[in-house]
Amino acid sequence: MHVPDGFFNAPVSVAAGVAAAGAVAVSLRGARRELDERTAPLAGLVAAFVFAVQMLNFPVAAGTSGHLLGGALAAILVGPYTGVLCIAVVLLLQGVLFADGGLTALGVNITLMGVVTVVVAYALFRGLVKVLPGGVRTVPVAAFVAALVSVPAAAAGFTLLYAVGGTTDVPIGTVLTAMVGVHVLIGIGEALITAATVGAVIAVRPDLVHGARGLTAPLKLRVNGELVDAAPAARRTAAPAATAARPARSVRGVWAAGLGLALLLAGVVSFYASANPDGLEKVAADQGIDKKVEDHASADSPLADYGVGDIADARLSGGLAGVIGVGATIAVGSGVFWAVKRRRDEDAAPEAQRERAGV
Template identity: 80%
Template sequence: MHVPDGFIDVPVSVATGVVAAGAVAVSLRGARRELDERTAPLAGLVAAFIFAVQMLNFPVAAGTSGHLLGGALAAVLVGPYTGVLCISVVLLMQGILFADGGLTALGVNITDMGVVTTVVAYVIFRSLVKILPRRRRSVTVSSFVAALVSVPAAALAFTLIYELGGTTEIPIGKVLTAMVGVHVLIGIGEAAITALTVGAVIAVRPDLVYGARGLAAPLKLRVGGELVDATPAAGVAGAGVPVAARPPRSTRKIWAGGLVTALVLAGFVSFYASSSPDGLEKVAADQGIDQKAQQHANADSPLAGYGVKDISDARISGGLAGVIGVGGTVVVGSGIFWAVRRRRTPAQRAGSVAAGGNA
């Protein structure tokens, strides 16, 4: 759903740019409460993984494909504020390096694909988690529903933006019906990818899933004949002698595994992705929204179109471009998240987990 230049007029593009800038500023501040030295590199990995999976267009209808938006996935894995930043980093890399999504439409894309999807998904996810049984499976189910709803919500948001600043005179009812209709189907694919990814991570390292924080029942210790809660930071040994906190588990293995997965998806599996236009491209062509579409400012980029210029072999060209994109995204994303992280002591990190990530 990358909006190109020329779909939305200048005043509305500027207005959405202001909204996007404000959302990013708020997210930078909020991310400090979600990130620490351990989770900041993982947030960069999430951004790189979303970049890779967005290259995997899947068929949803005759002549139409869809791809992951990623707002729900990012919000559940690393938190809503960090999630907005993850999608913003991905969109920035795609627009600058690969000429995917207009530069003048960057505010539209961040507002629609980054802010709307993440906020809608997280509100639904958090609401469901509160009413479902406090189990890991509830996190997976909630992430599925949140992702499913977030995609047509983004389609609705684009329709509203188009109504305010569309450069072509197309009846808004036709745009709404076409956009929401096809993106409901895309939402099913989004939900499946999100639930599978969240389920895989939570099965291996539930402590690293932001949306799963606070769901585990507290450890009970019997002291003086009574059961008391044991905090993650300290226990009781003998006659009240405190036990040192157990060092946090390393994230290196899951980080390396996730990076390898992203590189394989972008560098190899992407060659087999659907070549059909995605939902927005199809609707734009069918309804005439693209009549005033403009060539991307970076159309001559060496990586434009997710291929490396002057490499004739499509498989090698696309695979190398995907690897470069994943590498660039993980470096830029990790650098940003490392810079904005909040430096915490082990006791503070344990308190954050015990409080469900609200510390």
């Protein structure tokens, strides 16, 4: 759902840009509470993984394809504030380097794909994990539902913005029906990818999933031959001892495996992605929304359309572009997230000094 230049008039584009900038500013501040030595490198990896999977368009209907939006996945894995930043980094690099998503529409894209999807998905996800039984085992189920709903929610958001400032005269009811209809189908693919990815991480390192925090199984004690839940006092007594006995686990293995998978998807598997237009492109062509679409400002980029200029072999060109994109995303994303973490550490240093001084 990468909106190109020309779909929206200037006032809506500017307003969406201001809203997106505000959301990024709030997320930069909120991410300080989510990022630490483990989650900062993982956040960069999540951004790179979202970039890679977005290259894998999958067929959803006759002549139509879809791809991951990624807001739900990022929010559940690394937190909602950090999730917004992950998607913003991906969209910025896609627009500047790959001519994917208009530069004047960057605010619209961040608002729809980064803010709407994250807010809707994470709010629904948190509600579901509170009411569903099973603790951490329910996280993939909640992730599936949250991701499924987030995609048509973004499509509805597009329609609302188009009703306010669309550049062509198209019946809004028709746009809403077409956009939400096709993006419900795309949402199923998004839900499957999100649930599978979250489930895979939980299977090996549930401590790294932001959305699974606080959902671990209660401590059990054997009483008269039967296992019963430990009393709160017993849990408090046992927790410090267990924490002291268990050193912090490294994230290097997960990071290396995730990066390898992202490179494989972007560099090799992307060649087999569906060539059909995605949901927004199909609806825009069918309904006449794209009558005033403008040429992309980065159309002459050597990486435009996810290919490397002057390389004739399509497989090599697309694969190399994907690898470059993953590398650029993880470099920029990791730089942003480490800077946010360092700012958090700087803010926490005076308070820690006062605590040590007994003030």
